[in-house]
Amino acid sequence: MSKNNSKRILFLTHYFxxxxxxxxxxxxEMTKRWVAAGHDVTVLTCAPNxxxxxxxxxxxxxxxxTELIDGINVIRVWSYMAANKGTLRRTLNYLTYMLSAIFWGLFVKKPDVIIATSPQFFCGWAGVWLKRLRRVPFILEIRDIWPETVVAIGAIKNRNLLRLFEWLEIKMYKASDIxxxxxxxxxxxxxxxxxxSKKIVIVSNGADLNFFKPSDPDSQLLESIGIKDKFICSFIGTxxxxxxxxxxxxxxxxxxxxxxxELVFLVVGDGAVRQELQAESEKLKLSNIVFTGRRPKIEMPKFIASSDVCLAHLQKKDLFKTxxxxxxxxxxxxxxxxxxGVEGFAAKLLNEAKAGICIEPENYVELADALILLYEDPNRKTQYGQSGYSYVLKNFNRDKLAKDYLNTIECLVGMGK
Structure with missing residues (x-):
């Protein structure tokens, strides 16, 4: 790609x-592909925590x-450190990142476009202020409807505070170009x-098909966590x-x-409720749940490959239907x-892909029955796996999605010239 076509992209994200x-x-996954396509990408984020x-x-x-990761210029700025639970300390974490990102964003070489992604809400507002101060186009990425999400899980209940956040939410949408x-x-x-509707562009999530690809179980990994020769249902994530x-x-x-x-749950990851769930499991003396805690991302394909079934699940809330x-x-x-265990659009996608079984969220009887069915019918298990693989291969390749996103960026920057 010629220098003339290269874009300078500043991406604000709380997580990297x-x-x-x-x-x-x-x-x-997006930014490393943009770098490979010849663009100059800077990510403004926190210290990993x-x-x-x-x-x-x-x-x-x-x-x-600063550091360089796969050609991406990464700037990590100070924020108040807080665990992924509670309200006050997490809010301080978000606010301090916003202020640091706005400050250090002024010293980055002037970008052609600024992108800010949710979660978190305050990351979006850092993008709004940098758009105004740097006078460049601004793309707001919405991966979470905030503050509606925190209301759904009961994290914030003060009505006056919620009204303020809702007002800020609408102002943030209006301030974005795309x-x-x-x-x-x-x-x-x-x-x-x-x-x-003219302002909204959909670029879905997907999979890196070079990183996540069919492979054999890792017997050494399973032996190291004590669940070799079991039928494993894994939950991998936060x-x-x-x-x-x-x-x-x-x-x-x-x-x-x-x-x-012989049916075992494997929980790979950490988060606000992991210790509580593990303590309850130990109290009940359940030997069929294994908690690994946080593990490096490089190990995730090994854990998936070593699983018989993968679980995706959220609370039974109307909001999560999106x-x-x-x-x-x-x-x-x-x-x-x-x-x-997610209703709405996710269930529609899974049924369309014929990639597994939908259950009612938080319905443990249906979860147990689904696992028994797949355990006792290996052919069904294989068919779901193959069908899902074909569907993702066709529709959710990260390479194509990154190109689609880049087209949106190039159109926006082109309009501004």
């Missing part, structure tokens, strides 16, 4: 590798530090808030308040009572059947 949650993965609010080894929570969102459900939510994962404890108890000792968890695409890319 080595953090391995869905927002971090999405930004990394999710989910415990403890800075990862090899990093410090300094006012500013809103990129990850699915039709979010598009509908934005339309309900009187956002113009064990947060929205996940509704008490359903795993209840289903494990039921499976144990029914005598299905969500399509990214772990669906990663599991399908590795030809693994999915048990899905």
């Amino acid at each position: 590798p080595p953090e391995s949650n869905a927002p971090a993965s999405r930004v990394y 999710v989910p415990n609010g403890i800075v990862y080894e090899g990093y410090k929570n300094k006012f500013r530090q 809103i990129v969102t990850v699915g039709e459900g979010y598009r509908q939510k934005l339309l309900e808030r009187n956002v113009s 064990v947060g308040m929205c996940s509704g994962l008490k359903v795993i404890v209840d289903a494990a108890k039921l499976l144990s009572q029914k005598g299905y000792s 969500v399509i968890p990214s772990k669906i695409f990663e599991a399908a890319a590795m030809a693994k059947p999915i048990v899905l």
Whole structure:
């Protein structure tokens, strides 16, 4: 690509590798492809600390530090460290990142476009202010409808505070030039808030088909965590308040009572409710749940490959009917059947792909029954895996999605010239 066509992109995100949650993965997967296409990309983010609010080894929570990751210029700025739970400290975490991002964003070479992604809400506002101060086009990426999400899980209940946030939400939408969102459900939510349809572009989540691909189970990995020769249902991701994962404890108890000792849950990841779930599991003396805690992203394909079934699950809330968890695409890319406890658009996608079984969220009986069905019918399990793999291969390749996003950026920048 010639220098004349190269774009200078400033991307604001609260999360970035080595953090391995869905927002971090999405930004990394997009930006590394834009760099490969010849663009100059700077990511403005925090010191890696999710989910415990403890800075990862090899990093410090300094006012500013830089590194180069796969050609991406990464600037890490200071923020108040807080675990992924509670309200006051997390809000301070978000606010301090916003202020640091606005400040250091003024010293980056003037970009052609600024992108800010949610979560979190205040990251979006950092983008709004930098748009005004740097006088460049601004793309707001919506991966979460905020503050509606925190209301749904009961994290904020003060009505005056919520009204303020709702007002700021609408102002943020109006300040953006383009809103990129990850699915039709979010598009509908934005339309309900009187956002113009001409302003909304959908670029869905997907899978890196070079990283997530069908492979054999890792027997050494399974032996190291003590669940070799078991039928494994894995939940891989943030064990947060929205996940509704008490359903795993209840289903494990039921499976144990029914005598299905060979059916085991594997929970890979950490978050606000992981310790609570693990303590309850230990209290009930359930030997059919294994918690690994946070593991490096490089190991995620090994965990998926070593699973018989992958679980995607959220609380039973109307808001989550708009969500399509990214772990669906990663599991399908590795030809693994999915048990899905998410209603709405995600369930529609799974049924369309014929990639697994939909259950009612937080219904532990249905979860246990789905696992028994797949355990006792290996052909069905294989068919779901193969069908999901074909569907993702055709529709959710990260390479194509990154090109689609880049087309949106180039059109916006071209209009501004």
